[in-house]
Amino acid sequence: xxxxxxxxxxxxxxxxxxxxxxxxxxxxxxxxxxxxxxxxxxxxxxxxxxxxxxxxxxxxxxxxxxxxxxxxxxxxxxxxxxxxxxxxxxxxxxxxxxxxxxxxxxxxxxxxxxxxxxxxxxxxxxxxxxxxxxxxxxxxxxxxxxxxxxxxxxxxxxxxxxxxxxxxxxxxxxxxxxxxxxxxxxxxxxxxxxxxxxxxxxxxxxxxxxxxxxxxxxxxxxxxxxxxxxxxxxxxxxx
Numbered sequence: 001x002x003x004x005x006x007x008x009x010x011x012x013x014x015x016x017x018x019x020x021x022x023x024x025x026x027x028x029x030x031x032x033x034x035x036x037x038x039x040x041x042x043x044x045x046x047x048x049x050x051x052x053x054x055x056x057x058x059x060x061x062x063x064x065x066x067x068x069x070x071x072x073x074x075x076x077x078x079x080x081x082x083x084x085x086x087x088x089x090x091x092x093x094x095x096x097x098x099x100x101x102x103x104x105x106x107x108x109x110x111x112x113x114x115x116x117x118x119x120x121x122x123x124x125x126x127x128x129x130x131x132x133x134x135x136x137x138x139x140x141x142x143x144x145x146x147x148x149x150x151x152x153x154x155x156x157x158x159x160x161x162x163x164x165x166x167x168x169x170x171x172x173x174x175x176x177x178x179x180x181x182x183x184x185x186x187x188x189x190x191x192x193x194x195x196x197x198x199x200x201x202x203x204x205x206x207x208x209x210x211x212x213x214x215x216x217x218x219x220x221x222x223x224x225x226x227x228x229x230x231x232x233x234x235x236x237x238x239x
Contacts, residue, residue: 006135013133014085016195017061021087025062025095031179035227036064040128042226043157043233044068047124052076056122058112058144059083059130063092063105065157069126070101080122082110113139117147124148128157132203141216141236148238154218155235159196160206162229171230175200206232 020027028036044065049055049072057066060081069079079101083089089107096105110116112127112134125144134140144154162168180194204212206223209232213221218236225232 009133009135010084013195017085018087021062021085021091024088024091025064035230039157039226039231039233040065040068042224043126043128043155044072046224046233046235047072047126047153047155049073049077049124053123054078054121055080056115056117056125056144056147057081058115058125058127058140059133060092060107061085061088061128061130063095063107065126065128066092066105066107067096067099067101069124070099070104073104075100075104077104079105080108080117081105082108082112082115084109084111113143115143115147119146120149121147122149122152124153124155126155126157129159131156131158131209132199137204137209138212138216141212141218145216145218145236145238150238152238153235154213154216154238155233156209157231157233158203158209159200160225160229160232161200162225164228167228171228172197206234209234 049069051074053073054077055069055073057069060066060083063081066079066081073079081092089109092107096102113136125148131137131140141154148154162171176197179196206225210221210223213234213236219239221236223232223234
């Protein structure tokens with residue numbers, strides 16, 4: 001799928017996530033065989049958050065990664081979740097209401113490439129399963145770096161490209177054929193879950209994402225591959 005302009009991709013992604021918000025969490029858990037919870041916990045453990053810290057989750061969606069941050073910063077901390085999709089933010093409101101962290105998490109509507117925050121505001125910034133969806137990956141990472149305090153971390157949890165023979169073939173068979181089918185059954189329409197394999201094909205390999213982190217001005221950049229390389233967690237520090 002080709003987009004003539006950044007705004008075209010932005011509109012398409014907004015439409016996709018608006019249409020699946022009501023089933024997003026259930027389908028994430030089902031399609032990942034319940035590994036999504038572990039991936040989020042692992043990511044936030046790398047962030048270095050302490051009780052009382054301040055965290056940002058960019059493209060927060062239904063708020064699940066923001067909730068992981070809230071568990072780390074505790075009742076004296078603060079977490080901001082930002083997303084541009086109203087339906088996803090409303091689902092996040094519903095999810096957060098069922099937890100003790102309503103007073104910890106603030107939800108903001110905004111654009112990942114123009115974060116509405118001052119420089120050096122947060123102790124960390126995360127983005128989960130969304131870096132491949134933004135029109136400009138580098139600009140998004142640069143914005144995350146800008147709003148993080150010196151010594152703070154920028155982290156991305158994202159689908160990756162496994163390299164192991166056989167497992168790789170089985171994974172792409174599942175991703176390209178079964179995920180769109182199961183997604184269609186889950187949301188009752190064609191299209192939204194075709195975007196996952198399409199977007200991953202165009203997304204840089206995890207080793208190349210390291211280069212983008214470095215180009216954005218982050219130091220000590222490295223990544224972890226999880227679950228056989230299905231996902232990767234990238235980490236960089238602001239000097």
